[in-house]
Amino acid sequence: MAHLLRSRVPTWPPPPRGPSGHTHQEHDTGQQCYDLLVIGGGSGGLACAKEAAQLGKKVAVVDYVEPSPRGTRWGLGGTCVNVGCIPKKLMHQAALLGGSLHDASHFGWEVAQPIRHDWRKMAEAVQNYVKSLNWGHRVQLQDRKVKYFNFKASFVNKHTVCGVSKGGKETLLSAEHIVIATGGRPRYPTHIEGALEYGITSDDIFWLKESPGRTLVVGASYVALECAGFLTGLGLDATVMMRSVPLRAFDQQMASLVTNHMASHGTRFLRGCIPLKVERLSDGQLQVTWVDLASDRKDTGTFDTVLWAVGRVPETGSLNLEKAGVRTSPDTQKILVDAQEATSVPHIYAIGDVAEGRPELTPTAIMAGRLLARRLCGQSSDLMDYDNVPTTVFTPLEYGCVGLSEEEAVARHGEDSVEVYHAYYKPLEFTVPERDASQCYIKVVCLREPPRLVLGLHFLGPNAGEVTQGFALGIKCGASYEQVMRTVGIHPTCAEEVVKLRISKRSGLDPTVTGC
Structure with a gap:
């Protein structure tokens, strides 16, 4: 692609002119026109939008959260705020506090026994905090005069997006530059019988009103280990089913130490196993059938909750990217980008988890969004540096x-x-x-x-x-x-x-x- 070779720093071009030479304005086309349109109200998209608005551009953000298969829905702020880093760290902290209470007696504190945890109380506190962050993002956009649309967006052409409201009303939005920052959602293993009907994902665990009880976590990702870790720390029975190695993208010696620590502190591991089906029993429990790949032996177990943590998929399916000419990876469906975050269409960009080859980390999306806004506004030529990005897995x-x-x-x-x-x-x-x-x-x-x-x-x-x-x-x-x-x-x-x-x-x- 020729645009991948360009070295110039993109800046705002003049508005497109119609056949008569007149500049397209809102009253001419019936569309709402912006300098920058950001699709996706997560950390990266919001950072990009706010930075561009602060630099004097007319900016809009379009964000819509499709409810999870379990019906879980949330507000503005994306994965990190609603169903990722923030609630995860708070529940991790709740589990650490349980350990500290056990330590306290050794340091002279008299702690009443037995120590019990109230899931409902913790969940309500965490969810209320997340809702306050949703409101805070709305206020920040308003303060910076960024227009916010709670629309589901799809491309009409290279400069135009159609937004559909919850009531089905369509609104056309056009912009000189468009940034796609739609992130990703948990993958469901739909080939497994009962997976979709009876399982939940990280989209749901943080919004449960009642304790998940005895939980099977399927997956070897950091999401799987973090969730199993805090569930164990809260006194719940948690089992992790892994097909192969844990934390594949990380140092494997460290990954082994992480899981060894978890195993020695109460988390059960089913290694080299894959689930075959999930069924609901008459008493409401879930029966999971799995196979041990080494012995080819089948086994079953009963659980209150099955949590799928088997990877994430980019939110690109409903964007109609082909109408804008934006290319995606045939393997991952993520959007192909260059060093300037530009897609195959020079004025359309992608940042964060939806972009191919980028770390799925909130701070990288935020920095990439801010730097992109500054480049588009001619304030800087700095590119995002994806080398030596630090991260932490919040296992126990x-x-x-x-x-x-x-x-x-x-x-x-x-x-x-x-x-x-x-x-x-x-x-x-x-x-x-x-x-x-x-x-x-x-x-x-x-x-x-x-x-x-x-x-x-x-x-x-x-x-x-x-x-x-x-x-x-x-x-x-x-x-x-x-x-x-x-x-x-x-x-x-x-x-x-x-x-x-x-x-x-x-x-x-x-x-x-x-x-x-």
Whole structure:
């Protein structure tokens, strides 16, 4: 595609002229015309829209949430706010508090036993907070004079979108530039009998009014492990069914430690298994039949809830992208984009989870949206840098990482050129309550040749996100192992263990930290 080779920074062109040479205005066409139209009211789309409006452009946002098969619906803000990062972290925190209550007695606090959790009370508090964020987004758009339409959008042509309201009324919206930021939704394994009829997904779990009870989580993704982790932490019976390896896109040593910790703290795992069907029994429970791939033996179990966490699909199906000439990947159905986030149509862009080859992470979508708005407004030529993006998996023992996994580093540079420094450590707060710290582990992946550039950092332990964020800056700036070692640690913290890493895997020495 020729547009992929262009190097110019796009700016707002003049409005298109009709056959008579007149500029198309709203009263001429019956359409509402904008400088920028954003399709999708998630984190990336909202960030792009607000930035462009602040820079003086006439902007509209079109957003519509198709209810889940279970009928769950939510407001403005996208996946992260409504059915992702925010409610997930709050329920993760609820589970961590349960662990802290158990620890409290060791530190002298008298805590009444038994400790019970009220799902309904937690869910109501989480849902009320999410609703406040929905309202906040509406207010922010209004303050920045961004027009918001609760429409389901589809393309009519390269510059025009048809929005359909809940009542079926159609409105035509045209714009010089269009940004697609529709994100994705959980995948249902529709080939499995009863999957759609009886299962739920992450679109539903955070909006349940009543406890999900005994839950089977199907999948090996971070969504699967995070949900199973907080359910276990809340005192519920949770089982994870995995076809193959957990956290496939992450460092596999770290992934094994994550699941080992979960297994040792009550989460059950069915490894190498795939579900065949889900049936509802007369008592209301769900009976799941599965097969063990190694032995080809079938088995069954009963659960109150089956949660599918088997991947996500981009929200491109109803956009009529072909009418605008926007190309998608035949494999993933995600929209093909270049380094400037442009699609096969130069004035149409795609950001966030809906774009091919982009990390499915809220902060990357937000930054990509803001940078795109600045480029379109001629304020900047900066492109989004997708290298060394940090992230955290909020499993009961959190896993934060930035940069390359050990496997990626070896594949890219060769085993002889890579050095890995590592340590098993015990957080001070684990000592008095005698918590298990056998999976608390850190490794730094470096080039072996001085100054030993840091290629990746992997941290498994409490507050992993908070620890990883700071080191991500150093790695983004090209930190070397020598520079990390010259950094003074803050004592006593878990984060200081990173700057104390002295033992390499290659040495074969015991990496267990002893003493202060």
